[in-house]
Amino acid sequence: MRAPGNACLSGLRAAERGTVTAPVNAGSKGCGTVMRSAPFGLSARLPTPEAVAEAAITGACLTHGHPTARLAAAAFAVIVRHLVDGRGLAESVSAAIELVAGHPGHEETTAALSRAVAAADGPATPERLHQLGEGWVAEEALAMSVYAALTHPGPDQLRTALLFAVNHDGDSDSTGAITGNLLGALHGEAAVPADWAAQVEGRDTVLDLAGRLVEPSPPSPR
Numbered sequence: 001m002r003a004p005g006n007a008c009l010s011g012l013r014a015a016e017r018g019t020v021t022a023p024v025n026a027g028s029k030g031c032g033t034v035m036r037s038a039p040f041g042l043s044a045r046l047p048t049p050e051a052v053a054e055a056a057i058t059g060a061c062l063t064h065g066h067p068t069a070r071l072a073a074a075a076f077a078v079i080v081r082h083l084v085d086g087r088g089l090a091e092s093v094s095a096a097i098e099l100v101a102g103h104p105g106h107e108e109t110t111a112a113l114s115r116a117v118a119a120a121d122g123p124a125t126p127e128r129l130h131q132l133g134e135g136w137v138a139e140e141a142l143a144m145s146v147y148a149a150l151t152h153p154g155p156d157q158l159r160t161a162l163l164f165a166v167n168h169d170g171d172s173d174s175t176g177a178i179t180g181n182l183l184g185a186l187h188g189e190a191a192v193p194a195d196w197a198a199q200v201e202g203r204d205t206v207l208d209l210a211g212r213l214v215e216p217s218p219p220s221p222r
Contacts, residue, residue: 038181042084056074079095089182
């Protein structure tokens with residue numbers, strides 16, 4: 001990230017590492033935790049959705065102490081895991097809602113996701129996107145991105161989905177990034193418009209890191 005948020009910076013500068021029981025930035029639920037959590041869903045070293053969620057929670061607590069920040073990050077990572085495993089988008093969202101609902105403080109996250117699913121039962125409109133929020137906080141950014149993806153689910157709709165996800169007056173770079181993560185996990189690199197992919201800074205590094213995440217770890221020598 002070229003311009004990390006204040007909570008990210010102050011959290012990493014804290015004398016003690018933030019945890020669920022000893023949070024840093026206790027009131028912060030900015031969307032930075034969601035934006036950086038897709039790799040947990042890709043990691044072959046995390047064998048179950050539950051393990052993915054716990055890893056995302058641990059990562060989020062490093063900088064943001066509000067329960068919604070960590071649980072929105074967990075929900076997002078779990079959605080990505082299910083998509084990579086071949087499940088559909090709506091099914092993956094439902095599974096993430098169910099998993100996160102077992103954690104204390106889930107209410108804002110599960111309610112926001114449920115609103116996104118309900119809003120997607122109809123045409124995609126800027127008005128419906130705006131009703132889900134502006135994207136500055138974790139649950140809003142996730143809900144808006146899920147809505148954009150659910151209403152543009154086809155591999156040939158990725159360009160349209162991303163344009164829809166960023167054309168609002170809120171935290172548009174975040175909703176665009178999260179939407180791209182969702183549809184990328186669903187469809188793979190082939191769905192990304194070639195003219196856009198060619199302009200991605202550090203593309204080879206991104207692809208290398210992603211490839212290493214999804215590949216199982218080699219067995220340890222005996």
